[in-house]
Amino acid sequence: MLVRNTIRSRYQGTVLGWVWSYLQPAIRFCMFYFLFQVMIGRGAGIENFAIHLFAGMVVVHFFTETFNGGTQSLVQNRSLITKLPVPREMFPVARMLVAGWHTIPMLVILVVPCLFLGWTPDPVGMAAALLGFTLTASLGLALGLLFSVGNVFMRDIGKVAQTLTQFVTFSVPMMYPFTLVYERFGEPIASWYLLNPMAEAVLLIQRGFWTGTTSDPEATAAVHLPDHLFTRGLVMTGLALVLLVMSQRIFARLESKVPERL
Numbered sequence: 001m002l003v004r005n006t007i008r009s010r011y012q013g014t015v016l017g018w019v020w021s022y023l024q025p026a027i028r029f030c031m032f033y034f035l036f037q038v039m040i041g042r043g044a045g046i047e048n049f050a051i052h053l054f055a056g057m058v059v060v061h062f063f064t065e066t067f068n069g070g071t072q073s074l075v076q077n078r079s080l081i082t083k084l085p086v087p088r089e090m091f092p093v094a095r096m097l098v099a100g101w102h103t104i105p106m107l108v109i110l111v112v113p114c115l116f117l118g119w120t121p122d123p124v125g126m127a128a129a130l131l132g133f134t135l136t137a138s139l140g141l142a143l144g145l146l147f148s149v150g151n152v153f154m155r156d157i158g159k160v161a162q163t164l165t166q167f168v169t170f171s172v173p174m175m176y177p178f179t180l181v182y183e184r185f186g187e188p189i190a191s192w193y194l195l196n197p198m199a200e201a202v203l204l205i206q207r208g209f210w211t212g213t214t215s216d217p218e219a220t221a222a223v224h225l226p227d228h229l230f231t232r233g234l235v236m237t238g239l240a241l242v243l244l245v246m247s248q249r250i251f252a253r254l255e256s257k258v259p260e261r262l
Contacts, residue, residue, distance in 0.1 A: 002077075002094035003101065026109050046177050046224070047214045048117060054110055055209045056174030056202040059132055062103045063140045063198060064165040069095030070144020071161040074152050074258060081259055088255045089248065092144040096137060110209060117213040129208025131233045132201040138240035139197055145247040149254045152261045172202040179224050194226060197236045204233050 070092035077091050150157040182190040214220040
C-alpha cells in the first residue's frame, strides 16, 4: 500500500502518468549520448562512453533515492506512525522498493541501446550486475534505516544525507573511467578509492552491461576494470549486510521514542 500510494502521488495530476518514468531517463540518455559520443567523442578514450556513464547512473540513482527517501520516510509518514501501531521499519523498506520500481525504466533504457550495440547477456556479467544491485540495496537500506531514526531526533540528519549523496556522483567511476584515477594518482590512492562500496557497485554494473557493448569485451574488462572485482564485491556486500543488521537493531532500540518525537 505504501509503495503504491507513493508511486501514485508522484505522478498525480500528470497527463502522461507513469510514462514519465521512461521518458525522463530516455531523454537523459539521449543528452549524454549527444554530449559524450557526438560532441566530445569517446569520452576520455572510452568506447561507448554514454553506456559507461548511464550504467553508473542507474545504480547511483537507485542508491540515492533509497538513502534519501529512507531518511525522510518516518518524518513524511508521521500521521500514520502516531496513529497506528505499525512496524516502523516498513517505511524505509517501502522507499527502497519505490526506488527499485523507478530503477526498472532506467534499466530498460539502458538495455535497449546495449542490444543495439551487440550486447548479449553472459552469466558472469549478469552475476556482476546482480551483485552490484544487491550491494547497493543493502547499503542504501542500512543507511536509510539508520538516518531515518536519526532524522526524527535531529532534522539536520536529513540535510547531512542529502549532502553525502551529492558526493556519490563524483566519487564513483561514472563520469570518468577508473583507469583515470589510477593514472593520475597511482596505486595507493586507487586502492583507497576502491574501498568506496558505491564505486565497486558501479564497476560491477559496468561489467554487466557496458563491457559487452565494446568491440573486445575481455580486453575492455582487463584494461578498464580493476582486478579481483568479484572478491571485493562479495566482501563489501557481506559488510553491507552486517551494517544492515546493526542498523536494524539500532532502529529497534530507538523506534519506541519515535512517535513522541514526531
